[in-house]
Amino acid sequence: TLRYLIFVRSEEFPGEDVFGFGDDLELNQFDGLPFSSRYYKLLKERKSLPVWKVRSQFKDALEENQLIVVSGTAKTGRSTQIPQWCAELCLSAQYQHGMVVCTQTNKQRAVDLALRVADEMDVNIGHEVGYTIPLETCCSADTVLRYCTDDMLLREMMSDPFLEHYGVVIVDQAHERTVGTDVLLGLLRDILLQRPELRVVVLSVPPMTDKLLKHYRSVPLISLEAPGSAEVVHSYSSNKDYFYSALRLVLEIHRTKEGGDVVVFLASDEEVQCAYSILQREGTRLGGDLDQMVPIIMCSSYLGLLPNLAEQAGSAKSRRVFLSTHQEEDVWWPAESVNFVIDTGVQRKMVYNPRVRAFSKVLRPISQCQADIRKQLSGPTGKCFCLYPEASPSPAETSPQILESNITPTALFLKRMEIAGLGQCNFIDRPDPEGLMQALEELDYLAALDDDGNLSEIGIIMSEIPVDPQMAKALLASCEFDCVSEMLTIAAMLSAPSCFLEPPAGSAHEALQCHRKFQHPEGDHFTLINIYNAFKRSQREEYLTTEKWCREYFLDYSSLKTADAIRTELTDTLNRIELPISEPSFGTKTNTHNIKRALLAGFFMQIARDVDGSGNYFILAHKHVAQVHPFSSYGAQSHKLGLPEWVVFNEYTLSDNNCMRTVSEISPQVFIQMAPVYFFYNLPPSESKDILQSMLEPEGSRKCKEKKRAVAISSDANSSCTALTPAYDRCVIQ
Structure with a gap:
């Protein structure tokens, strides 16, 4: 030895x-x-964490109970230590019941935690400890502890509904109330009844823990001692000009020359991008006696700007200013360097309205739960500046996203789980009945449900494709119309963040001219194909790097790279379920017609007509009037090309002047051909519907109606003409 x-x-x-x-x-x-020697160094740091004080208590509770709720604020070490202790339990049982999975709401946090825990356990990332996030998996057959996003675990449940691959499931950040986390918490109640050996640990912060205890009943609660809070300074009045107040405060802090990085919480990603530009500009005007100020974007939506914090470590003569939103409160911050937190106290959320199938931007105060998390970030020696009064009213808990989102994808998933044998999902907060009915109605229109309200064969295939149900139906239709390659590109480009970069000041006209080179006369869906194809060509050209090509055309390289990865994943999915993929034939007249038919097979609910020839589009499904977004091929800058009368659109937002995004021209005849008849006859009455009705009815029927209207025999005329037209069943939701 x-x-x-x-x-x-x-x-x-x-x-x-x-x-x-x-x-x-x-x-x-x-x-x-x-x-290694590093293991012992990190072990000393781990033992100083607040969570270490309850280690024995937690291990005893885990052995004796199926479900445990752990309550603790940020910086207690719960997200790194508890998964390791659960891995030790599974190891002691020789992994008879499976390994450990820990869910996160943020993919960047899942990666960072996996890297940190692998370091603490003194193992290699991707082996004993790994992670799974959308479009990226770093695991192996040896993985015993895996971090993943909540939506990835839900997708895994379609093939493993009772999570039999796992002995312990840890649901972290339950207080974030994402749709994925809430659905997972609802299904786990039923799974625990089916698997007595399974252990579930829910990590949250007060006051969400009270709701969890009420929901699960008679489960042990382990409370962690909160670390010391920072000095908190509140504003004396409600500050409507919070954005510029926050930036002025950043500059004031920097001028004091007091050490430490700054975290600024703003309301939206757009505000973060604007603040980044302003601070970059102001940083060049600082006096020579001041250190360098480095603004860093911490929003996951800006993929190309999300930094590697290890590489961005502040030097002795620089101060980092982290710009973030309400979605990154519990991110893996460089806690040792943050000394100042500036909290604007507001958030701009996208709230879904099921009646009009549209999102709207709403400015709301953050919850008390969110405010408490932010106050912990700078530690006991730092300062937290709250740009709102101390007594300002705010909700105690974060609003559940399931009450504010389009839950059609969730309804499709739950229908799939019913087939797998899982019973009703026990939601902590049940979805709005109107939103649920709208979701089931939409699935019925898409032929995803059978006559009994169960998932149809088409619905089962749709649930396998990791896109929204409407796009999944369009992809299935493209198999019939021999345009799969083009629809895969459209689906990928619409699933990725927008590929259009916000042009710098003074470059708007140049950016517009560059984007016009990709515009397609048939509409925005076809423009996206042009952009993707040009991006792929740039990868094959040796004289020009793809990143430089994207910069020259004001396109986001990271978004296009993401779209390419999504397209590969979708292609693999279609191959796995053995759907035919046709050869690309983009540009031919037949292909253009087939792409529109495939789009309408999924997006027939999103049709609009220009009622006056000036760009006022009447949306048939709910009778709202909208404009085409300025960035569209048919936008304000392209009015000389003429506006089409009938269009299909991908997204409608009640904010931004009620704009439709990603718009393409269609013919009403193709719409009538592709839309389900029971959807068409359920459209609310309008002039646009009358036009479509006249196209659908036989010539003799129209003449009969005109003649009977002339003699004012309205009641008899209606019954007579109804007899001349075919009868259709209306949609019935089971």
């Missing part, structure tokens, strides 16, 4: 075996290799 001499400073590990002479070197129980 190989023998080692180990020297360890006794003051670092009091009360333990501090050195061994002639003893075997201590081996890592997870990989069987000797521990």
Whole structure:
């Protein structure tokens, strides 16, 4: 046996075996290799965390109970230590019941936590510890602890509905109330009844823990001691000009020359981008006696700007200013360097209106739960500036996203789970009945449900495709119309963040001219295909790097790269479920017609007509009037091309002047051909519907109606003409 001499400073590990002479070197129980010196250094840091005080209590509770709720604020170490202790439990059982999975609401946080925990456990990332996020998996057959986003675990449940691959499921950030987390918490109640050996740990913060205890009933609660809070300074009045107040405060802090990085919480991604530009400009005007100020965007939506914090480590003569939103409150911050937090106290959320199938931007105060998390970020020696009065009213809990989102994809998933044998989802907060009915109605229109309200064969295939149900139906239709390659590109480009970069000041006209080179006369869906195809060509050209090509055309390289990855994933999915993929034939007249038919097969509910020839589009489904977004091929800058009368659109937002995004021209005849008849006859009455009705009815029927209207026999005329037209069943939701 190989023998080692180990020297360890006794003051670092009091009360333990501090050195061994002639003893075997201590081996890592997870990989069987000797521990490195870094393991012991990190172990000392881990033991100083608040969560370490409840280690024995947690392990005992985990062995004796199926479900545990752990309550603790940020910086207690719960997200790194508890998964390791659960992995030790699974190891002691020789993984008879499975391994450990820990869900996160933010994909960047899932990656960062996996890297940190692999370091603490002294194992290689991708082996014993791994992660799974959209479009990226870093795991192996040896993985015993995996971090993943909540939506990825839900997708995994379609093939493993009872999570039999796992012995412990940890639901982190339950207080974020994402749709994925709420659905997972609702399904786990039923799964626990089916699998008595499964253990579930829910990590949250007060006051969400009270609601969890009420929901699950009679489960143990482990509360973590909160670390010291920062000095909190509140504003004396309600500040409507919070944005510029926050930026002025950043500059004032920087001028004091007091050390430490700054975190600024703003209301939206747009405000973050604007603040980034302003601080970059102001940073160049600072006096020579001041250190460098480095603004850093921390929003996951700006993929190309999200930094590697290790590479961005502030030097002795620089101060980092992290710009974030309400979605990144619990992110893996560089806590040791943050000394100032500026909290605007507001958030701009997208709230879904099921009646008009549209989102609207709403400015709301943050919850008390969110405010408390932000106050913890700078630690006991820092300062938190709250740009709102201390007594300002705010909700105690974060609003559940399931009450504010389009839950049609959720309804499709839950229907799939019913087939797998899972019962009703026990929501903590049940979805709005109107939103649920709208979701089931939409699935029925898309032929995803059968006559009994269960998932149809088409619905089962749609649930396998990781896009929204409407786009999934369009992809299925493209298999019939031999335009799969083009529809895959459209689906990928619409699933990725917008590929159009916001042009710098003074470059708007140049950016518009560059974007016009990709415009297609048939509409925005076809323009997206042009952009993607040009992006792929740039990758094959050796004389020009793709990043430089994107910059020259004011396109976002990271978004296009994401779209390329999504397209590959969708292609693999279609191959896996053995759907035919036709050869690309973009540009031919037949292909153009087929793409429109495939789009209408999924997006027939999103049709509009220009009622006056000036761009006022009447949306048939709910009778709202909207404009085409200025960035569209048919937008304000392209009015000389003429506006089409009938269009299909991808997105409608009540904010932004009621704009439609991603618009393409269609013919009403093709719409009538592709829309389900029971959807068409359920459209509200309008002049546009009358035009479509006249196209649908036989010539003799129209003449009959005109003649009977002339003699004013309205009641008899209606009954007579109804007899001349075919009868259709209306949609019935089971």
